[in-house]
Amino acid sequence: MAEQNLKTLLTLKNLNIWYATERGESKAVNGLDLEILRGEIFGLAGESGCGKSTLITGVMRLTKLPAHVQSGEAIFHASRENGQEQVVDLLKLDPGAMRPYRWRNISYIPQSAMNVLNPVLKVEDQIADVIRAHSSMSKKEAQARIGDCLEMVGLSKKVALMYAHELSGGMKQRVTIAAAIVLKPDLLIADEPTTALDVNVQRVILQELTDIRERLGLTILYVTHDMAVHAQLSDRVGIMYAGGIMEVGKTSDVLSEPLHPYSQALVEAIPDIGGERRRIEGLPGAVPSPLNWPPGCAFHPRCKRMLPICQEKRPDLRELKPGRLVACHLYQ
Amino acid sequence: MSNQPILQALNLTKEFVVPGEGLRRHHIAAVDQVSMEMYEKPTIISLVGESGSGKTTFSRMLLGLTPPTDGKVFYMGKDLFQQKRGERLDFYRKVQPVFQDPYGIYNPFYKIERVLQLAIKNFNLTTNQDEAQTMIEEALRAVDLRPADVIGRYPHQLSGGQNQRVMLARIYLLKPKIIIADEPVSMIDVAIRTLFLNILIDFRDKFDISCLFITHNLSTAYYVGGQMMVLCFGRAVETGVIDQVIQKPYHPYTQQLLQSIPSADPRKRWTERVNLEYVERPLTHDRDKCSYVARCPKAMPVCSQQRPPEYEVEPGHYATCFLYQDRPVHQISA
Numbered sequence: 001m002a003e004q005n006l007k008t009l010l011t012l013k014n015l016n017i018w019y020a021t022e023r024g025e026s027k028a029v030n031g032l033d034l035e036i037l038r039g040e041i042f043g044l045a046g047e048s049g050c051g052k053s054t055l056i057t058g059v060m061r062l063t064k065l066p067a068h069v070q071s072g073e074a075i076f077h078a079s080r081e082n083g084q085e086q087v088v089d090l091l092k093l094d095p096g097a098m099r100p101y102r103w104r105n106i107s108y109i110p111q112s113a114m115n116v117l118n119p120v121l122k123v124e125d126q127i128a129d130v131i132r133a134h135s136s137m138s139k140k141e142a143q144a145r146i147g148d149c150l151e152m153v154g155l156s157k158k159v160a161l162m163y164a165h166e167l168s169g170g171m172k173q174r175v176t177i178a179a180a181i182v183l184k185p186d187l188l189i190a191d192e193p194t195t196a197l198d199v200n201v202q203r204v205i206l207q208e209l210t211d212i213r214e215r216l217g218l219t220i221l222y223v224t225h226d227m228a229v230h231a232q233l234s235d236r237v238g239i240m241y242a243g244g245i246m247e248v249g250k251t252s253d254v255l256s257e258p259l260h261p262y263s264q265a266l267v268e269a270i271p272d273i274g275g276e277r278r279r280i281e282g283l284p285g286a287v288p289s290p291l292n293w294p295p296g297c298a299f300h301p302r303c304k305r306m307l308p309i310c311q312e313k314r315p316d317l318r319e320l321k322p323g324r325l326v327a328c329h330l331y332q
Numbered sequence: 333m334s335n336q337p338i339l340q341a342l343n344l345t346k347e348f349v350v351p352g353e354g355l356r357r358h359h360i361a362a363v364d365q366v367s368m369e370m371y372e373k374p375t376i377i378s379l380v381g382e383s384g385s386g387k388t389t390f391s392r393m394l395l396g397l398t399p400p401t402d403g404k405v406f407y408m409g410k411d412l413f414q415q416k417r418g419e420r421l422d423f424y425r426k427v428q429p430v431f432q433d434p435y436g437i438y439n440p441f442y443k444i445e446r447v448l449q450l451a452i453k454n455f456n457l458t459t460n461q462d463e464a465q466t467m468i469e470e471a472l473r474a475v476d477l478r479p480a481d482v483i484g485r486y487p488h489q490l491s492g493g494q495n496q497r498v499m500l501a502r503i504y505l506l507k508p509k510i511i512i513a514d515e516p517v518s519m520i521d522v523a524i525r526t527l528f529l530n531i532l533i534d535f536r537d538k539f540d541i542s543c544l545f546i547t548h549n550l551s552t553a554y555y556v557g558g559q560m561m562v563l564c565f566g567r568a569v570e571t572g573v574i575d576q577v578i579q580k581p582y583h584p585y586t587q588q589l590l591q592s593i594p595s596a597d598p599r600k601r602w603t604e605r606v607n608l609e610y611v612e613r614p615l616t617h618d619r620d621k622c623s624y625v626a627r628c629p630k631a632m633p634v635c636s637q638q639r640p641p642e643y644e645v646e647p648g649h650y651a652t653c654f655l656y657q658d659r660p661v662h663q664i665s666a
Contacts, residue, residue: 047521049491154607169383198382198548199592203606206594225522228551228594232601252598269522270596271551274578279533280555282526286491 006037008077009186009219010059015072015091017051017058019290020065026290028054028067030243030298033317038077038186041213041220043234043251045227045266049287051243052223056189060106061090061098078105079186103134107180109190113173117164123150124160127179135183149178152215153208170201174208181212188212189221194229206233227270231255236323239263242298243290245317248325259326261303297329305330336409337369338509338542339394339427342664343403346389362389364566364619365403367664370510374540376532378553378574380589381563387546390563391514394544395429396420425455428503430513434495434520438487444498445483451502471501475531493524500531503541511535511543517552529556550593554578562586565623568642572649582651585624622653630655 017029028051036042046052057063059074074090078101090098110116118126124146131142147157153174164172173193180188190209194202210233213220222234230237230251237254239247239262247260258264265283272278285302288294294301300310309329317327346363363386370377381387392398394405396412405412407423415423431437438447448468451457458464469479475497487495496516503511513532517525533556535541547553553560553574560574562585570583581587592606622628625635634654642650642662650662 047523049521199550199594200382200588200606203592203594203602207602207605226594227522228596231596231598232594255596255598265523267596269526271555272596273551273554273590273593277555277557277575279530280526282530283523286494286524287521 006039008035009038010034010036010077011073011075012055012059013073013075015055015058015074016070017054017063017067017072018070019054019067021291023291025070027293028243028290029058030290030293031314032072032240032244034238034245034248036187036219036221037236038219039213039217040235041209041222041233043230043237044221044223044240045225045230045237046240047225047287049290050240051290052240053191055240056108056191056221056223059090060102060108060189061093061095076101076105077186100134103130103180103185104183105185106187106189107183107185109173109176109180109188109193111192111195113176113193114169114196116176117167117172119164122161122163123167123175127160127175127182130179130182145182146178149182150175152181152212153178154204170197170205173197173201173205177205177208177212181216181218184216185218187219187221189223191223192225195224195226202229209233227255227266239266242288242293244298244327245325246299246327248317249323253324259320259324259331260299260328261305261330262299265302297327335372337371337406338408339370340406341366341368341390341394341403342406343367344390344393344400344405345402346386346393346398347401361401361566361619362386363393363400364623366390366561366563366566366568367403368544368561368568370542370544372509374536374542376536376543376545376556376558378556378558378560379544379546379563380548380550380553380560382548382589384565385563386566387548387563388514391429391512391544391546395427395512396423425506426509428506428508428511430496430499430503430511430516432515432518434492434499435487437499438495440487442486443483444485444487444490444495447498447502448505451505455506457505467505468501471504472498474504475500476527477501491520491524493520493528496520496528497531500528500535503535504539507539508541511541512546513543514546515548516545518547518549525552526555532556550578550589562589567623567652569624569652570650571642572646576646576649580646582645582649582656583624583653584628584630584655586651588627588629 012032012034015029015032019026019028044052058069063069069091076088076090078086078088080086127146128142131137146160150157150159155174194205234251237251238245241262247263255267258267269280269282283302296312297310297315300306307329315327315329315332317325319325320331343365344363345361345365347359347361349357350360379387393400399413445468452464472479472482477497517528532543545556557574560577561568562570564585570577570586581590620639622635622640625631640652640654642652643656643659644662645651645656645659
């Protein structure tokens, strides 16, 4: 795909999503900046507890108490039927006003496809529900569309008439993908959709997501901690730690030459199968608590290259080279 | 390998009954005639396979938790399932489990150190309270935990990686001969994962503790090294030294599995397309054919007529596949 001149689809600015707890505010997403371009597959990487899922629920306006959006903007460029673009701050919308954007502009594939399908409805009826609620398509059109989408994810049209228990784990995950693309959204958010699946099924799903992007031209935000999946799938990756973005860049650049010490540790920890067997030391210490992020750069207690300033001042996410952003005092 | 195996599985089979159409019942063999030996010489054996391949059922039989339908488990030459509970004490001490879910194994009402205190009490490591405390602290440090971070806290207050390492601290206290670890790292983070695996490797090298390491992740299996056994629908399809198996996989199933691992090098993206027809697990107890025949790209007529034996494709490397029927058949005996 053409990498230059892609238009912005979603811009997150200084986003803060906190959980109110008895012991104070837990800052799961803490001053996060991110830009996602139209037509790309953006990979979001980070360990569990770094705020990936909180971020996604925030963008989809599904944040539930005790979590709340403390501040920030999520500027989204939604396409309308007349071909125009409508710019909207998702976080400023009234709860009801978000509804027209769901499924039509932003859709979602969850991690546990096993549990999201309704066991007493046929696949077709579940997807038809989505269409009926969010578009004015006729029943006949909807049926044809569902068949097309199932074929697009490599399933037979017959699956439309089946129930969830008749499908394998990989097939269920493909049904959720079919449902997510049925209204041709601008943005498809996939939250670790293959972690529960076997590697051979994972490979097929990744292949299908790539195809879908080519055919429908949609944008995919793909969240996983598995760097090898990002290497196979994403155009750009963002490395998230302690509620913020540490590094953004083209996947090939970040993986071959990670700049932030945290990204370096993540890339270093990727096992090299069949290669020379070497001992990987991993990162010392544990992910800090969002109740009390370390002052300055949140990564400094685990960082091998810490400077005195790292304990005092939080580094900004700065553009080092075109398209390469790093939040680290080593490069400021 | 002249000496007696510490733990041996001989043609272990476990059948389950599943409901079929109407009132019919089907038998499926979750584990189908799998044999394995673990000797005095410390080693790590990785048991690799997809979900539903029978890895967990196999490990539960080795731990004495599930009786097999057929076949035997021998501990120090004695049939485990013929022993009475009291006779198994030595087995319970020397063969220790680590389970997948780092939260599920703890009683949430007790503080975390209780599992260590119980280990000390039940296996009479010491009766002196101070000594017990010292032992617990030493064990926690051995698995890279600071005692102050862990002691006095409840399981839900610790991360999955910390909980999982407390189980390793328990193993450090007991110094068993064998650890049976069922997907111990699948629920913990990448950075902590290597730490956990390094501890397993150190246990083998420093304390001569062997490990049966069960995983669906070939790269973690490769990282720990040692032997590997690949399971496919309950049967062992390929066995050998992991480096050899990964360098040169013989069984078409192993080949396909290895090709599906995403490479972390963005320059080495998959170029070939794959098609994965969903194949129902062979329900009726269809034992007289290869377990992989329905998906195998190299299937021959004989594959659906006979059950393939284990062929020795290279010294110490076995593949259960008729493609290698010119090689010697591997004989297994008690």
